[in-house]
């Protein structure tokens with residue numbers, strides 16, 4: 001299936017993190033294979049921005065130019081309240097970075113990664129599901145199911161994707177970049193506990209009469225953190241945190257799983273509430289509700305909205321895996337952590353994890369001690385414990401504006417930074433993490 005020899009590393013999941021891990025492995029001369037249940041790459045732009053730290057990593061992998069093509073560069077972040085801006089920080093002079101924050105579509109990033117991987121001789125095997133994994137002393141045995149179309153139904157015929165052929169592959173290492181419901185994580189029985197309650201956001205992408213500017217705006221309310229992203233072209237994305245809304249079905253399911261001892265199983269992110277141009281009858285996503293949220297929370301916003309082109313309600317859980325892997329199976333990205341959307345931290349930290357894990361795996365495959373992989377897990381536990389403030393709550397610095405003092409903790413998840421820059425950016429806004 002993978003040519004003449006089995007891969008040295010099998011990457012489960014071809015989202016941005018799996019693709020980047022595979023690219024880094026292939027560039028280091030590691031025989032790599034990538035499989036994904038998807039029929040084709042992501043066609044939505046969920047995580048829409050690349051932190052300056054991520055652009056540097058893409059530069060090192062030789063693809064920053066392609067990814068940045070058409071991106072909007074965001075040069076500062078402002079913390080606002082309904083009366084206007086209370087604090088600002090620059091994003092174009094962060095230590096060691098080559099660009100400011102870059103806003104680009106997630107599918108554009110994934111296409112560039114897939115093309116770069118292909119140039120290294122690795123083609124993603126779409127429609128292949130990792131269905132079982134067994135870890136041995138020398139290798140992991142992976143059962144793959146190939147998804148095939150099957151016609152069903154008698155009166156009304158329809159087509160479904162079902163597992164057709166199954167096959168077994170052996171690889172010395174597996175990277176689990178298979179997203180929030182990770183099969184790889186579950187195969188290792190790694191707990192994935194919640195570290196905070198689920199958050200709901202109503203997200204609106206709007207066409208505007210003019211340019212969206214080059215500032216990211218975070219609006220801190222009594223119990224909310226809303227974000228306005230300028231997008232390429234004349235467009236902006238507003239994400240409003242909802243406090244009086246919950247997906248009852250998802251919350252009941254989560255409670256049932258917890259009661260049955262399956263508290264580490266995340267529940268769905270977005271269900272049938274995903275909508276396109278229209279609100280599809282969901283009041284939370286109506287034009288009126290959007291205008292109301294804008295008037296209440298950001299009355300100072302001057303952008304002339306011409307129309308809403310995409311809208312959705314998304315449920316974000318906050319979780320952290322108890323370890324980023326063991327033995328021959330290692331995790332990166334959403335398979336190991338979940339957080340809110342405001343700072344795009346999950347994907348960006350995931351890209352950094354992918355680069356780090358690939359370097360460790362390549363070293364171990366070339367004879368370095370396996371302790372490097374344990375160290376990988378510990379490093380990223382430390383980063384995420386900090387981002388989730390599990391050991392120490394963020395504090396406002398003396399003299400910081402009242403909005404920052406009241407919301408220091410909540411604002412950490414809104415910082416468009418993950419590893420090196422999170423502390424720098426927090427400090428610029430008057431927060432210590």
Ligand SMILES: Cc1cc2nc3c(=O)[nH]c(=O)nc-3n(C[C@H](O)[C@H](O)[C@H](O)COP(=O)(O)OP(=O)(O)OC[C@H]3O[C@@H](n4cnc5c(N)ncnc54)[C@H](O)[C@@H]3O)c2cc1C
Nearest residue numbers: 013015016017036037046130178179333334341344346347
């Ligand atoms: C509806 C929605 C809205 C979002 N909005 C935002 C946002 O506003 N801001 C933000 O920062 N982030 C957002 N995210 C999250 C963001 O998309 C992720 O953080 C990012 O994609 C992480 O990348 P990843 O590669 O770790 O995981 P993913 O992108 O989830 O990729 C995992 C891949 O693994 C594949 N896979 C899963 N199971 C298997 C298996 N058993 N075998 C083979 N392949 C498998 C999947 O098909 C998928 O392609 C959103 C996600 C969703 C779903």
